[in-house]
């Protein structure tokens with residue numbers, strides 16, 4: 002079976018680990034958000050690609066949620082001493098190896114998708130990671146204190162500044178990276194990971210051609226709610242949802258994505274047992290609702306969630 006997953010960073014990485022555990026000999030392609038990406042200290046940083054790569058490689062820092070396990074910070078102390086980079090944004094020594102390798106490939110004229118193939122080939126990830134676009138489409142946040150890169154809003158301000166809107170730089174001229182549209186069109190099932198609906202899934206869908214491909218694929222499209230019991234599982238997606246006028250509830254996000262019958266992207270939506278009461282409203286919107294445990298505490302629970310999502314896809318009357 003060909004499984005294609007639209008994914009952001011930390012939540013998406015855990016979900017992909019579950020998909021890999023549940024998918025047997027299926028092929029898995031992850032279409033990964035690049036809106037968090039940025040140039041820092043002369044290096045190209047791609048947080049969501051790296052979170053997924055390190056997690057599937059077993060090299061991720063499970064506690065911190067990002068970066069490498071066994072990390073050190075000697076170089077970043079030197080960068081701070083020189084006033085290079087952001088003092089609040091830590092580039093670990095091992096992580097810098099990844100950024101230097103990626104930047105070296107990019108400076109040779111290699112597109113991000115090819116650079117990602119070269120870097121990920123170091124490990125047997127069990128999935129093909131493709132950046133949604135090879136173009137630089139960075140998410141900037143408009144606040145009353147000014148417009149800033151998403152990473153500054155997220156890591157320096159912890160999303161505490163009211164976001165008036167999110168802007169994707171150069172999105173109108175961006176194109177999907179090679180293999181992305183095919184991975185959506187030729188999939189047997191498309192999964193929408195429990196990632197940030199605005200700045201991860203939303204930024205993927207806004208790359209020209211992607212939303213149409215998801216709406217028109219013959220594969221069932223199954224999403225997993227990133228909200229459990231009215232709270233965000235991780236991160237600060239509630240600040241992002243509020244900024245676009247969407248309530249932080251499992252059903253509001255489903256309706257935000259919309260049913261395919263009504264021009265949206267979903268055939269099915271998984272909600273946690275805490276949100277079982279939301280199922281009728283989701284079904285009324287033309288989206289099949291599945292009530293299953295959504296907490297991903299470890300690989301077995303992630304695999305059970307992924308298996309439920311795949312089953313919901315097979316049940317979908319597409």
Ligand code: FO1
Nearest residue numbers: 010037047048051067089090091092155156
């Ligand atoms: N997040 C933080 O909260 N503080 C950091 O210093 C930080 C450094 C960092 C370096 C590389 C990288 O790939 C990610 C990093 N992150 C950090 C996490 C990052 O903000 C998130 O992974 C996503 O961009 C938000 O989903």
